[in-house]
Amino acid sequence: MKMGGSGRPPSPPRAAHGVNPRAARVIGAISALAAALGGCSTLLPGQDVRYSPTPHHVVAAMLQLAGVGPDDVVYDLGSGDGRVIVSAARDFGARGIGYDIVPELVAESVRSAETAGVSARARFAHGNIFEVDMSPATVVTLYLSEELNERLRPKLLRELRPGARIVSYRVDMGAWRPDRTISVDVDGRPRSVYLWIVPRR
Numbered sequence: 001m002k003m004g005g006s007g008r009p010p011s012p013p014r015a016a017h018g019v020n021p022r023a024a025r026v027i028g029a030i031s032a033l034a035a036a037l038g039g040c041s042t043l044l045p046g047q048d049v050r051y052s053p054t055p056h057h058v059v060a061a062m063l064q065l066a067g068v069g070p071d072d073v074v075y076d077l078g079s080g081d082g083r084v085i086v087s088a089a090r091d092f093g094a095r096g097i098g099y100d101i102v103p104e105l106v107a108e109s110v111r112s113a114e115t116a117g118v119s120a121r122a123r124f125a126h127g128n129i130f131e132v133d134m135s136p137a138t139v140v141t142l143y144l145s146e147e148l149n150e151r152l153r154p155k156l157l158r159e160l161r162p163g164a165r166i167v168s169y170r171v172d173m174g175a176w177r178p179d180r181t182i183s184v185d186v187d188g189r190p191r192s193v194y195l196w197i198v199p200r201r
C-alpha cells in the first residue's frame with residue numbers, strides 16, 4: 001500500500017490572504033508549521049513520504065506484537081510527532097530514538113517526551129532514515145510506503161542483528177514475507193500490522 005489516498009491526513013484549512021506583509025509572514029509561518037505537523041498535501045523538503053500519524057491504539061498493538069520490553073532499543077524511522085518512541089518508553093519501559101527529516105516534528109517529539117516524563121529514554125534526532133546506523137536497534141518501527149520499505153529492506157537485513165524485530169503499519173515488505181500479521185480496527189476498517197524477525201545470516 002502506498003502512502004497517499006486513505007493514508008493521507010485531511011488538508012489544513014486555507015489561510016486568508018490579502019493582508020499586510022507582516023501578517024502575511026505570520027500566517028505563512030503558521031501554515032508551514034501546520035503543514036509540517038499534519039496537513040500537508042505535498043512533500044516537505046527531504047520527505048520521501050508525508051506525515052500521517054499512526055493511531056495510538058495501533059501504536060500499542062505494534063509494540064505488543066514486537067514484544068517490546070525494558071531491554072529493548074526501539075528505532076522509529078520517520079518518527080512524526082514521536083508517539084511511537086514516547087509510548088515505547090512510557091508504556092513498555094524501553095529506550096528508543098526516533099528520526100525524522102522535518103525539524104518541526106523533531107521539536108514536537110522532544111516536547112512530547114518531556115511532557116510524558118521520559119526524555120531520558122526517548123530521544124529524537126533530525127536525520128534521513130537512509131543515513132541512520134540501525135545496528136543498535138533491537139526493534140524497528142515503520143509507517144512508510146511500499147517503495148520506501150523496499151529500499152530499506154537491504155539496509156535492515158544488513159545492519160540489524162539476527163532476532164531483531166521489525167513492525168510496520170499497513171505497509172508490507174514485498175517479497176520478504178512477514179513472520180506474523182495482525183489486523184487492527186481503525187475507524188471500523190481492518191488495518192494490517194506486520195512483524196518480521198531478522199533471520200540468521
Ligand SMILES: C[S@@+](CC[C@H](N)C(=O)[O-])C[C@H]1O[C@@H](n2cnc3c(N)ncnc32)[C@H](O)[C@@H]1O
Nearest residue numbers: 047048049052053054078080100101128129143
Ligand atoms: C507516515 S509518517 C509516520 C510517523 C510515525 N512513525 C507514526 O507512525 O506516527 C512518516 C514520517 O516519515 C518522515 N520522513 C519521510 N521521509 C523521510 C526520510 N527520508 N528520512 C526521515 N524521515 C522521513 C515524515 O516526515 C513523516 O513524519
